[in-house]
């Protein structure tokens with residue numbers, strides 16, 4: 313590895329290698345990104361050891377202070393928790409230059425908040441991925457701030473596409489609702505599997521069988537949704553027959569005004585409000 317690798321335009325600095333950071337890092341390596349262009353800042357030694365075990369050419373460092381002054385990454389990916397973002401981001405101010413883009417995946421943190429911390433000249437992309445990124449099935453919505461070049465957008469697209477699909481929006485005000493739908497959304501589906509299993513036990517099934525039925529029903533239905541061009545509503549209707557068992561259940565789930573639709577609206581609104589609150 314050459315010390316100048318860190319100054320290459322395609323070099324990447326990943327700040328925070330937790331759940332999402334690791335998913336991104338694995339996606340980049342699986343996509344053939346040159347490990348010698350990757351630097352990772354992560355305080356947790358066990359995670360740094362895992363990164364080093366994945367590839368010895370990746371620089372895995374404890375803090376920004378350990379970063380070689382020559383490192384001038386083309387993309388700085390900010391993947392720490394929103395609550396600790398403020399003190400963390402200030403340490404990377406020296407990396408601000410027209411050739412570098414800061415790609416944040418933090419919930420709620422606005423482009424303006426990063427420009428306050430890094431200076432107006434910072435090029436910032438705000439993105440919201442989700443945890444299926446760990447199996448290359450994530451979806452990310454991204455929004456570019458002032459000054460981000462089309463080449464920098466392409467670089468961010470390449471990094472985010474390594475873990476799933478990418479949609480760009482010019483309207484940053486949508487990002488709180490995006491966070492509430494797809495960022496937090498996998499948890500809603502996991503809760504569905506949990507509560508379906510619990511209902512199965514309440515209906516008399518052994519716990520292990522109920523858990524297996526719920527898990528394979530959720531993953532099987534998701535695979536069907538992914539494989540077929542049909543809408544979820546059409547697939548749902550395909551399971552129902554008039555006067556049948558599914559119709560009896562859906563009459564409960566789709567009851568107005570307090571069925572699943574109203575509950576989901578309330579849940580998404582709560583997540584959206586929390587995302588807004590994290591901005592301040």
Ligand SMILES: NC(=O)c1ccc[n+]([C@@H]2O[C@H](COP(=O)([O-])OP(=O)(O)OC[C@H]3O[C@@H](n4cnc5c(N)ncnc54)[C@H](OP(=O)(O)O)[C@@H]3O)[C@@H](O)[C@H]2O)c1
Nearest residue numbers: 328329330331332353354356391392393394417418419441
């Ligand atoms: N999880 C999701 O579903 C999801 C979805 C979309 C977006 N996001 C966003 O992704 C970001 C990361 O979330 P996550 O779930 O991956 O959190 P996480 O697992 O807690 O990962 C954050 C990592 O950053 C590390 N860290 C803390 N301070 C640091 C510093 N000064 N420099 C470098 N690294 C530092 C943490 O180490 P310690 O544990 O030692 O503090 C941790 O390993 C958040 O901003 C979140 O909003 C998450």
